[in-house]
Amino acid sequence: MKILQLFSYISTLLATSQVPDLHIPNQIHLHLPDLHIPNQIHFLRPLSGAGLQDIPGLSCSSWRLAVETNNIIGWETVPEECANYVGHYMLGQQYRDDSKVVADQALLHTNSINLAGDGKEIWVFDVDETTLSNLPYYATHGFGTTPYNSTAFNEWVEEGKAPALPESLALYKNLLSLGIKIVFLTGRLEDQRNATAANLKNVGYHTWEKLILKDSSYSGKTAVAYKSSERKKLEEDGYRIIGNMGDQWSDLLGTNTGNRTFKLPDPMYYIS
C-alpha cells in the first residue's frame, strides 16, 4: 500500500540523525513523485533553490517565524499559500536542524545546573510533535492546511505508530543518564493512555516517572490552564522542573513553567 511507503520514508527520515540527501536541491522532488500517495508530495515542488524560498510577496518564512515567536496566535489552519513551504520544511533538513539546536540548548542548560540528584528533579516533555512525531499523519492530511479532524487523528493515535522525534529521544536519554526523571504531560485524553504508553515504549522512551494525560475534569479548559495546573501539582509534590519542552506556547506559558522552557518548532497547528 502506497501510504506505507510514505510512512516508511518518513520513519527513515526521523530515525536517522542526518538526512544528507535533503541538502541537495530538488531531492524531495526526485524522491517522492513515485509514491502516488493521496496527498501528493510532488506538489511540494521546490520553488527555487533548496525549496525554502518564499513566493515573492507572500513570505511564508515570515509567517512561520511569527508563529514560532507567538506573534500569530489562535490560527486554525496553515495558510493555503504556505502548504508547499510547510511541507518542505517539515520533510526537509531544516526542521531537523531547528529541533537539534533546541535539544542541544536544553542539554547545555541541564549541564550548567548543579543537580541535587535527589530524585525530585524532573523534565517535562509534551508528547505530540515533541517526543513523538505525527509527521506521517500530517503528510497525508495537508500539513496543517486542512482543519483538525479529531476522528482521523484519534484513529492515528490508537494505531500507536508515531515515530520518535530523534532529537528529543536523544535528549531524553541524556537526561535519564544525568539522573533526571521524565514526566510526559500531554493534551491527549486519558482514554488514549494505553496507545500512548505503548507508542512511547516502542520507539525508545522506555521509562518515565509520570505520564499525565488530560482527564475529563479539564474538558473545555485551555491547554495553558490544564498544563499549568498539572505542573503546579508536580511542584506541590516536591518535584523541581529543570526544564519544560514543547512544540506549543501553551506548553510553556502560564504558571509553574519550570526552570527554563524550550520551544520546538511546529508550523502545522496551534493549540491555545
Next chain:
Amino acid sequence: MKILQLFSYISTLLATSQVPDLHIPNQIHLHLPDLHIPNQIHFLRPLSGAGLQDIPGLSCSSWRLAVETNNIIGWETVPEECANYVGHYMLGQQYRDDSKVVADQALLHTNSINLAGDGKEIWVFDVDETTLSNLPYYATHGFGTTPYNSTAFNEWVEEGKAPALPESLALYKNLLSLGIKIVFLTGRLEDQRNATAANLKNVGYHTWEKLILKDSSYSGKTAVAYKSSERKKLEEDGYRIIGNMGDQWSDLLGTNTGNRTFKLPDPMYYIS
C-alpha cells in the same frame, strides 16, 4: 566619505516599505562592492540562491530561529560563521517582511479590541531595533559579531541619526489614529533623553505620552526587572497596556506585560 554612502543606502532601504530589488539573487552583491567601506559588505556574498541558505552543517537559520524563540539565551555575540548570514538577513527583504508580519498582527490585535477611548489605553514600544533602527551602526560594527562597545554605541546614539523601523512607524501612526497613547520604554539611559527624543521626532514619532529611560536607580538591574517595574507603575497610574512590542524577550517577559506582547526580530544582540 564612504560610510555616508552606506548610511544613505541603509536609510533608503528603511525608508521604503518595499525593497523589490532585493528579491533578485545576488542583488546585494551587485550593489554593494563599490562602496569600499571599512566593514565590507561584499563579504556578505550570497552563499547560494537568494543568500539566505546555510553553510551545510552550520544552520545559521536554526541559530536565528532559536534566538527569536528564546531557546538560545544570554549570548554575547553572533557566531562568527553566521556573520554573512545575519548581515544578509538584516539588509535584505526578509527582515523587513518579518517585521511587517509582526506589525500587522499588532494592528489586527488592536482592531479586535473594544477600545474604551478613555485616554488610558497605551501601547508600550521599546526603542532600539523596535521604533528606531541602529542598522547603520551595526552594519559598520560586524552585525553583532563583535562585542558590544558602549563608547562607540553611545556616540552613535548621541548623533541622533537612527532611522525609523518603517513597519513600527506605520503601526505607531495607526495606533495614534485609534486613540491609543504611546509610551516608549527603553534601556537607553536618562542622560540620553534629549538625543533620543530628538531622534524619535526627526524620523516621524512626533508625539508620545511618556518616554521612559533607565535611570540610575536601575543600574545593575536586568532589563526584565527594570521594564517590569516601569510597566507596573504605568498600570498603577491607571494605564492599560493594549500591546507591548520589543525586539528583546526582556521587553516582553516579567510582570505587567500587557494585554499582548509582540516580538520583533533581532539576531544581532541579546539583552537579559
